[in-house]
Amino acid sequence: KSKGYEFVDTDPQLNYPDALDEYRKEMDENGWEYGEDDEELFELAMHDRQYRDYKSGVAKKRFEEELQHAKDAAMAKNGYSEEEIKKLKRAKADPVIAPDNGQVLWE
Missing domain, CATH: 1.10.10 (Arc Repressor Mutant, subunit A)
Structure with missing residues (x-):
């Protein structure tokens, strides 16, 4: 009281x-x-x-962005430059080569 x-x-x-x-x-x-x-x-x-x-789906997108940011920060901490980080991310990507010029219409 x-x-x-x-x-x-x-x-x-x-x-x-x-x-x-x-x-x-x-x-x-x-x-x-x-x-x-x-x-x-x-x-x-x-x-x-x-x-x-x-x-x-906002939570999943936010989580993936935070995870990628943490991975980038860890790589930068290990001495990688931003340019090297981008190259490593794109190393597994295969370029798509178009046989013709023009506009792509996606359905």
């Missing part, structure tokens, strides 16, 4: 509204499955920003 705290015996869940119906609606709109025992629904409810990034 000296710190201004008071003991209560009410249900602590009453402090948080039930928003699962809103998350269900969002999952239905996006065509996402709830998962067995609604675990996907609960993941969305608990970690909504991360879950949306995961489902949209």
Whole structure:
């Protein structure tokens, strides 16, 4: 009581509204499955920003960019220049040679 705290015996869940119906609606709109025992629904409810990034592919893209940045930093730390790093990355790539000049239309 000296710190201004008071003991209560009410249900602590009453402090948080039930928003699962809103998350269900969002999952239905996006065509996402709830998962067995609604675990996907609960993941969305608990970690909504991360879950949306995961489902949209943003999280994977961000991870791959961070991984590539870390690899480049490690190579630079070992004495490689930016030019050498680019050459090593492209060493396994095969150039595509077009038999004709013109515009490529992709379908």
